[in-house]
Amino acid sequence: MVRIAKFSVEAWMDKYERNCKYNIAETCCASVSIDQLRELSEVKGREIFQTSTALTYGAIRGSDVLRDNLSRLYSARSGKALPRDNIITTNGAIQANYLVAYTLLGPGDHVICHYPTYQSLYEIPKQLGAEVSLWKATPENNWNPSIGELKTLIKPNTKMIIINNPHNPTGAVLGKTFLQQVIEVASERNIIIHSDEVYRPIFHGITPMNAEFPPSIVSMGYDRVIATGSMSKAYSLAGIRVGWIASRDSNIIEEIAEARHYTLISVSMLDEQVAAFALDPSTIHSLLARNIALAKMNIDILEKFVLKNDDACDWVKPVAGTTAFVRFHRDGKPVDSVDFCEKLLEKTGVMFVPGSECFGEEYKGYVRIGYVNHTEGVKEGLDKATQFVRRNLDDVKLAE
Known part of the structure; x- marks a missing residue:
């Protein structure tokens, strides 16, 4: 029997997100409705759903229209187009990540995983019997790990390097030069690089004009x-549960497609139609402009919160994505982040995610804040959090 560890961040969200007034733990850009999505399109009368089409299993590997739109995104900054057949759809990115590990990893394999990060990226390989080494990023290095350390972690049986870019929970970015160095290390031993790019392309602190702006790993x-x-984070459509896997290696895609038959037949035709509409050239630019503008506005609000409370918290300001990792302390000593989050929620209705519970016990005092929600809610919630810090921080336990 597979031994399944508690999925701490999802357990925390499941326990508290329906009982909070200000959900500043949510990691999606503020979600949109079908009606709002239609309004964002340049072609208001274009159909989203083809209601005359029979609801069969649909296209097994994903609709051609959706995969063509994804191919266009991955090919935009590359000298070599990514064919539609090198992309397959899944039920969200969480299934995409699971399928990658399920297909390619097992006993005898060694995996190196960027850390801290979303727990399933390193936990699923462990459950499948692979050995996992954590490649730790540090705030002293702007939450980037070290290429020198990566080299020391390589073993004869290293099969995969897993990265998360843009990074959850810190909002850091692995830049172009850094990615080239990772590729140099991997290519020496034909190691697979798996990049979870679920927060791409929400870049708000770096522009494509910057020499270090990171391309997708497939480019x-x-x-x-x-x-x-997936459509969840950057594209505000978590409710349709559409994700994908893309690779330049057709053999990898074929292996994953075979394994995928055991976990799903196809993704919902209706969900794929919504995703295709959102990623169509007539819609995607307005949708992303809305979300990047929201991220820029709200990161300024969060920065003011950190500055206002700089005697009690510190951070490395995020460059991309929707999350920030903020450390709270009292007289320089980190607070118990679980106690902090529970008391904050009880006193104010504001929900954060405790870093020591959900990203590793070494992250004492850290909380993850999701700030690309509706601006008014973020502002009100952070104002309430400031009141809590001023009035109640002394009541919070210190980390042991």
Whole structure:
């Protein structure tokens, strides 16, 4: 029997997100409705659902229209187009990430995983019997890990390097030069690189004009790469549960497609139609402009919160994505982040995620804040959190 560890961040969200007034733990850009999505389109009268089409299993590997739109995104900054057949759809990125591990990893394999990160990226390989080494990022290095350390972690049986870019929970970005160095290390031993790019392309602190702006991993000239993504975070459509897997290596895609038969037949036709509409050239630019503007506005609000409370918290300001990792302390000593989050929720209705519970016990005092929600709610929630810090921080336990 597979031994399944508690999925701490999802357990926390499941326990508290329906009971809070200000959900500043949510990691999606503020969600949109079908009606709002239609309003964002340049072609208001274009159909989203083809209601005359019979609801069969649909296209087994994903609709051609959706995969063509994804192919266009991955090919935009690359000298080599990514064919539609090198993309398959899934039920969200969480299934995409699971399928990558389920297909390619098992006993005898060694995996190196960027850390801290979303727990399933390193926990699923462990459950499948692989050995996992954590490649730790540090705030002193702007939440980037070290290439030198990566080299020391490589073993003869290293099969995969897993990265998360943009990074959850810190909002850091692995830049272009850094990614090239990872590829150089991996290519020496034909190691697969799996990049969870679910927060791409919400870049608000770096622009495409910057020399270090990171391309997708599939656009960097190395074939043994896998990118996973979804409609949930950057595209505000978590409710349709559409994700995908893309790779330059057709053999990898074929292996995953075979394994995928055991976990799903196809993704909902209706969900894929909504995703295709959102990623169509007539809609995607307005949708992303809305979300990046929201991220820029709200990161300024969060920065003011951190500055206002700089005697009690510190951070490395995020560059991309929707999350920030903020450390709270009292007289320089980290607070118990679980006690902090529970008392904050009880006193104010504001929900954060405790870092020590959900991202590793070494992250004492850290909380993850999701700030790309509706601006008014973020502002009100952070004002309430400031009141809590001023009035109640002394009541919070210190980390042991």
